[in-house]
Amino acid sequence: MDRTIDEFAAAVGTVDAVTVEGAATRGGALPGVPAVNAPAGIVRIDAAEMVLECGAGTPMNEVHTALAEVGQTVSIPSGGTIGGALACGISDITRLAHGPMRDVLLQTQFVGASGKVTKAGGPTVKNVSGFDLCRLLVGAYGTLGFFGEVIVRTRPLPRSSRWFTTDSDPFELLAGLYRPVSILWDGKTTWLRLDGDPGDVDVAASGFRLRQVDGPPPLPGPHRWSVPPGELRALRSEIPGSFVAQIGVGVVHRVEPQLRGPVDPAIRQLHDRIKQHFDPSGRLNPGLDPLAVGIRS
Amino acid sequence: MTDEVVAALQEQIDPARVRSGATETRLYRRDASNMTGQAGVIVFAESTADVQAAVCVAARLGLPFLARGSGTGLAGGAVPPDGAIVISTSKMNQIISVDAENRQAWVEPGVLNLDLSKQVAHLGVHFAPDPSSQQTCSIGGNVANNSGGPHCLADGVTSAHVLALEVVLPDGSITVLGGEDPEQNGLDLRGVFVGSEGMFGVATKVCVRLMQNHPDVATMLMEFDSVAEGAQLVSDIIAAGIVPAAVEMMDQLCLQAVEAWLHAGLPTHAAAALLIECVGAAGQVASEMAQIRMLAAARGVANVRIAADEGERAELWKARKGAFGAVANVKPNYYLHDTVVPRARLAEVIEKVYEITARYGIDVINVFHAGDGNLHPLLVYDAREEGTIDKVHDAGREIVAFSVAVGGVLSGEHGIGLEKRDLMPLMFSEVDLSAQEALRLAFDPQLIANPNKVLPNPATCGDMHEVPDGAWI
Numbered sequence: 179m180d181r182t183i184d185e186f187a188a189a190v191g192t193v194d195a196v197t198v199e200g201a202a203t204r205g206g207a208l209p210g211v212p213a214v215n216a217p218a219g220i221v222r223i224d225a226a227e228m229v230l231e232c233g234a235g236t237p238m239n240e241v242h243t244a245l246a247e248v249g250q251t252v253s254i255p256s257g258g259t260i261g262g263a264l265a266c267g268i269s270d271i272t273r274l275a276h277g278p279m280r281d282v283l284l285q286t287q288f289v290g291a292s293g294k295v296t297k298a299g300g301p302t303v304k305n306v307s308g309f310d311l312c313r314l315l316v317g318a319y320g321t322l323g324f325f326g327e328v329i330v331r332t333r334p335l336p337r338s339s340r341w342f343t344t345d346s347d348p349f350e351l352l353a354g355l356y357r358p359v360s361i362l363w364d365g366k367t368t369w370l371r372l373d374g375d376p377g378d379v380d381v382a383a384s385g386f387r388l389r390q391v392d393g394p395p396p397l398p399g400p401h402r403w404s405v406p407p408g409e410l411r412a413l414r415s416e417i418p419g420s421f422v423a424q425i426g427v428g429v430v431h432r433v434e435p436q437l438r439g440p441v442d443p444a445i446r447q448l449h450d451r452i453k454q455h456f457d458p459s460g461r462l463n464p465g466l467d468p469l470a471v472g473i474r475s
Numbered sequence: 476m477t478d479e480v481v482a483a484l485q486e487q488i489d490p491a492r493v494r495s496g497a498t499e500t501r502l503y504r505r506d507a508s509n510m511t512g513q514a515g516v517i518v519f520a521e522s523t524a525d526v527q528a529a530v531c532v533a534a535r536l537g538l539p540f541l542a543r544g545s546g547t548g549l550a551g552g553a554v555p556p557d558g559a560i561v562i563s564t565s566k567m568n569q570i571i572s573v574d575a576e577n578r579q580a581w582v583e584p585g586v587l588n589l590d591l592s593k594q595v596a597h598l599g600v601h602f603a604p605d606p607s608s609q610q611t612c613s614i615g616g617n618v619a620n621n622s623g624g625p626h627c628l629a630d631g632v633t634s635a636h637v638l639a640l641e642v643v644l645p646d647g648s649i650t651v652l653g654g655e656d657p658e659q660n661g662l663d664l665r666g667v668f669v670g671s672e673g674m675f676g677v678a679t680k681v682c683v684r685l686m687q688n689h690p691d692v693a694t695m696l697m698e699f700d701s702v703a704e705g706a707q708l709v710s711d712i713i714a715a716g717i718v719p720a721a722v723e724m725m726d727q728l729c730l731q732a733v734e735a736w737l738h739a740g741l742p743t744h745a746a747a748a749l750l751i752e753c754v755g756a757a758g759q760v761a762s763e764m765a766q767i768r769m770l771a772a773a774r775g776v777a778n779v780r781i782a783a784d785e786g787e788r789a790e791l792w793k794a795r796k797g798a799f800g801a802v803a804n805v806k807p808n809y810y811l812h813d814t815v816v817p818r819a820r821l822a823e824v825i826e827k828v829y830e831i832t833a834r835y836g837i838d839v840i841n842v843f844h845a846g847d848g849n850l851h852p853l854l855v856y857d858a859r860e861e862g863t864i865d866k867v868h869d870a871g872r873e874i875v876a877f878s879v880a881v882g883g884v885l886s887g888e889h890g891i892g893l894e895k896r897d898l899m900p901l902m903f904s905e906v907d908l909s910a911q912e913a914l915r916l917a918f919d920p921q922l923i924a925n926p927n928k929v930l931p932n933p934a935t936c937g938d939m940h941e942v943p944d945g946a947w948i
Binding site: 184222226227228238242249250258267268269275277280281289294295296297298300301302303304305306307308309310311313314316317318323332333335337348352353356357373375376377378381382404405406407408425426428429438442444445448449451452454455456468469470471 | 572576577578580599620627634644652654659665669671678687689713714716718739750755762816819844883885886888891898899900907911915916920
């Protein structure tokens, strides 16, 4: 890594407002607030343990490239830094098969509001020792602590991974295909990704008359609507092409923002109390409220 | 005090389901661990309203409460602090709704793990976490402990299979954490609640993810001349890019104990055996099986038994999941640990387990999730022999300390509870633990939800951190 976790902690300090700067891919550091940079660099990749350890400032493209060299990958979207991706907690379009991104973080050394290096989680793929602070920190937008180092769970690259398109009903594909990686639908056309043994992918593709394509469609943006997957059928009444929906997941990519309902007072109170206990003076990413951050692509 | 509590509870809950007799309080003073506490009152909740009423009484009177599922926990997580209101959720056992298309279901916390999979089997789906106790453990307990099981290697533990939770918070308010929709604004309070061992409130409804059944499955049993050789093959398999659905190891004493009980044709002459299961589409299963057999041949593995049909597969799994029951053929008592170590250190740690237990003169049976490095050394003993319990305790502590020292963790799937509470400093500094305490205080400022578990620091809880009478940890 290009700096130690202790040097990072010293930069965060113990008083005054502070924000953290990555690659400004997902919104970037808060303007007008002194910014720090997390350590960058890969510490180790252990394919046999299915883990990668690196500084939070490491670019995701570097992570993906290094993992590909040992035949592995990690379910974190490309672009920006790994710390930024984890802080925002937004999954990529493979969530249907790979689950939400929050599940990949096994352990982190983060720097809290007191300026102290704090460990959350454990280095093994299975661990229930103590409360799950890793899940708390993923998607907390750096309001409870700044990621310094992280250990994430990796997985082998599939032997075959191909995108297809079809005019078939996406809900029938969801019901009939065995664990598709992604099903995207714009109201007219369906795109899907199948991973696995090449022969199995061929069988599924011919059985469902899928046409191979280079990749997924461009996603309308920048907004992501979050709806129960059971409500996606209602999109049939909308103009085809005005959205791309992740079938079976419930994320709908759109140009316009989603109007979200009021927050349950109990949820508001839990957020306020957690912030109060982790950052009493409100110095970490001051003014930023995870409950009010609109999810953007 | 108890009369007042009972009266307050019976004002809002059917009096027949609020019990404080000697029989009930004795029955509910322990779980499947070796520890006991003292229940004050037991509430057999039938609804969220019942749970809320009980929690509100506890909050008003400043009394400890804890939720209890089937009581199969092994770490003392459901051992009541003295005088606690025990809220049994075992009568809340309905599957509320199933969304077959999107493979989600809302269930009550008292639904048993295996019952859920059986009830949805006709839809071609199952609930992936499968602890060995799955015939009796409840979904609520799985949530509290973030339970795992042999098949979590590929599909993840409970946290990855819980989408939303209706909970009663320690102040009596009801809310929903997470949701059926995937990207709610705010912190992942759902993820934080899963595995919080009853200290953040009581889950009263659980929205679970159901996984598609696999079109093809292949199960094989391999035998080895040493545990180290078996462990090496596990690393070879994962490094080759194969993640089997399950990779389980049994050592010789385990094989012998299970075989004497179940007669499954296990190789009792082998030092260790691996039970490996591959699942998926037919081509993938065939190619993974072929690769694994090649890797095994390269390591000189001679005997590989492949389950010929579903009956033989079920027999092999019965042997694996019945290992804990078979221990009774060896000694009347056992003490089970649950550490996780890096796969590459498996052989070294198992050798150390043998060395430690030999030094203390204790028999040990090893049966564990080798694929994710989750050890389950069973220290078998006879509690009637004087001084044995102290030796078991000391040996266990050495095993846990060694596991953590080689880069492992205290618990892979059983939780911390009371049992490993005081071992938490092996893994976490005071700063680390204070962050966990901060999270707890945010959920439970009164410190009444299953107090004295998980966190060793007594600073904020006064004497409520005392281990109950009769407990040994």
